[in-house]
Amino acid sequence: MDLDDILALAASHQPTVFERASASRNTRWVQQQYARAKADGRDLVGDVDPRDPLDGDTGEIPRITRTAQLAKQGTVRWDAATNELAWSDEMSLIFGRAPGVVRQSLETLIGLVHPDDERRIREAATSAWRERTATELTCRVVQPGGITRWVHCYIEVLTGTAGEPTGLIGTAQDVTELELARQERERRARRREIVERASGSFGPGTGLRDRAGFSDELDRARRTGSGVLLIVATEPQGGTEPQRLSEVVATFVMQVARRVDICGVLGPGEFGVLMPDIGLRPATSIAQTMVEKLRAQLFVAGPQALRIDAWGGLVRFEAHDESSSIDLLIDAESAWRHAKESGAVLKALPRPAPADERQEAWRTRVRAAVAGNGFTLYTQPILDLRLNQITRQEILLRTLNDAGNPVPPSPLLDIAEHVDETLPIDLWVMDNAFELIAQGPPTPHYQINVSGRSLGEPGLLGRVQDLLHKHDVDPRRITFEITETARIDNRSGALYFARAIRELGCQLALDDFGAAYSSFMYLKSFPIDLVKIDGAFITDIVNSPTDQALVRSIVEACQAHGVLTAGEYVRDAATIELLRGFGVDFAQGYEVGPPMPIAGAPASSGTSIEFDLRIDSPA
Structure with missing residues (x-):
């Protein structure tokens, strides 16, 4: 050619x-x-x-540019005398543009940078020029189609022959993969820290896992191996339990238990010890020693020094046993109650109880508590944060222990849920609550708890209508607070009850909002007026940015749906002010006021509730 x-x-x-x-x-x-x-x-x-561009006599601009080219980096150069700006072909490729197709100027450069990083780049360049020193930063650029890339920039000052500053030159490298890897490491570390902090589900003040956290540990142990569950029940001699006694006893239980054991607070005066990979006989010996030490120890709680009575109940479980954690808790509690009634220190069960016997025994206990006035009612004030005034009272159920003292009902309610006996308890609460409301002042607004399992029961709505008419109570003064929404069985029946109750004039609230995966679904599907944000997000919200973010999102979602919000477990004034700033409408907790007995509320009839499981003790 x-x-x-x-x-x-x-x-x-x-x-x-x-x-x-x-x-x-x-x-x-x-x-x-x-x-x-x-x-x-x-x-x-x-x-x-x-000349060779890398020769020692070459000017700094060609040398920096050539070095960047060899390292496959881009360069951006600004000339102070002419205020001109130019960048290399490699830089154009970092911007996602073909070399030479974009007019090179400061305005064009700023337009290629992510808007959130523009200010940082200007500040870095200004600082380098003013301080006559090099600086570096990682920023984002936006390529065609909105694609974002991370770029690490090293900015340094150019000087003339006399050492005077003549401009700036920036060397840039696409570090998207490195930056994403760094962010992922930080995310994993942050997530691990949060999960580890929360996974213990520690109860307030005790340092032990609460009932839910302990149940999770029990399920995990049951899936992976065998072991023994011990429940230790304590009762102060003299019948009066001073404040902080549970915390002192909990600390003692942790000290006596083995290092490999997992401890938890299951209820008032009731402590669980999970002993993995141990036989029943050695576990019984450990339990015997623990109970005897508890009985011999002089406990100091506040100004009081006292001794306690204690009993133990054990049940051994095997890997992949069909019994759930709730089943095992029921069996171990049955065992310590049997020990107490028979005058023994403890009772050990070699295996979980048959399901039918367990359910029948605990159905009998729940029904006996309802029929024998084994409950009483308390109220706790709710502060309207907009008015800074108490405008509501929540009616709370308390069970009466063997000494006739009121204690939180969560252990018995868990059992009632498990054996499908929540409706009798809810009806008892409604009957007595409406009677007390009718006798009280005409102005306060009351919140009455009802289990999610009971909402679909056909007789519940009729009972509410009858009580409103019988006691001539203004329905606008009543809010029904649905607990355990994740356990609603009959959703269509529950929705019918919710709509009908609001047509009567009552309001509807959801308790423990945010704890269940389906919580936000209820904002759309249920005609609710109020949600109570789960107390787990409130107790340490002042010190927890993650809890603050969750609560803000809940409040924002509720406000968008026209739903009021309340914060539970409020313990100090700082939490109240923080919730008020987030737009939360109500606050409830010991800082607002503790639960107090209602004058005229039903009390114990002194009836002893007996039950037993027909299980032979080990030979």
């Missing part, structure tokens, strides 16, 4: 977009160099001095 053939081929070839851009860029560069040479009065032939 001779010269004529080459020229003919060139004339017939249609250049691509990149070829045209490259030719245009090279043309402009030649024109710029020609104009500068003419202005400087140089001889365009005689003054040409070809």
Whole structure:
């Protein structure tokens, strides 16, 4: 092929977009160099001095640029004298643009940077120029199609022959993969820290797992191996339990238990010890020693020093046993109650009870508690944060222990849920609550708890209508507070009850909002007026940015749906102010006021509730 053939081929070839851009860029560069040479009065032939661009005598701009090219980095250069800005072909590729197709200027550069990082880049460049020092930062650029890339920039000052600053040059490298890997490491570490902090589900003040956290540990142990569950029940001698006694006893239980054991607070004066990978006989010996030490120990709680009575109940479980954690808790509690009634220190069960016997025994106990006045009612005030005034009272159920003292009902309610006996308890609460409301002041608003399992029961709505009419109670003064929404069995029946109750004039609230995966679903599907944010997000909210973020999102979602919010477990004034700032409507907890007995509420009849499981003790 001779010269004529080459020229003919060139004339017939249609250049691509990149070829045209490259030719245009090279043309402009030649024109710029020609104009500068003419202005400087140089001889365009005689003054040409070809040199190695990495030679030591080469100027800093060519050296930095060439080094960046070898490292596959881009460069951006700003000339202080002319206020001109230019970048290399490698930089264009980092921006996701073909070299030469974008006009190089400060305005164009800012337009290629992510809007959230523009200020940081300006500040870094200004600082480098003002301080006459190098600086570096990682920022984002936006490529065509909205694609975001992370770029690490090293900005340094250019100097003239006399050492005077003449401009800035930035070296940039695409570090998207490295940055995403760093963010993922930080996310994993942060998530691990949060989960580890919360996974213990520690009860307030005791340092032991609460009932829910202990049940999770028991389920985990049951799935992976065998072991023994011990429940130790304590009761202060004299019948009066001072404040903080449970915390003192809990600390003692942890000290006596083995290091491999897992401890928990299951209820008032009731402690669980999970002993993994141990036989019943050695576990019984450990339990015997623990109970005897508890009985012999003099406990100091506040100004009082006293001794306690204690009993133990054990049940051994095997890997993959069909009994659930609730079943095992029921069996171990039955065992310590049997020990107490028979005058023994403890009772050990070699295996879980048969399901039918367990359910029948605990159905009998729940029904006996309802029939024998084994409950009483308390109230706890609710603060309206908008008015800074108590405007509501929640009616709370308390069970009466063997000494006739009121204790939180959660252990018995868990059992009632398990054996499907919640409706009798809810009806008892409604009957007595409406009677007390009718006798009280006419202005306060009351919140009455009802289990999610009872909502679909056909007789519940009729009972509410009868009670409103019988006691002549204004339905606008009543809010029914649904507990355990995740356990609603009959959703269509529950929805019918919810709509009907609001047609009567009553309001509807959801308790423990945010604890269940389906909580937010109820904002749309249920005609609710109020949600009570789960206390787990409130207790340490002042010190927990994650809890603050969760509560803010809950409040925002509720406000968007026209639903009021209340914070539970409020323990100090700082929490109240924080919740008020988040837009929470109500606050409830010991800082507002503790639960107090209601004058005229039903009390224990002194009836002893007996039950037993027909299980032989080990030989």
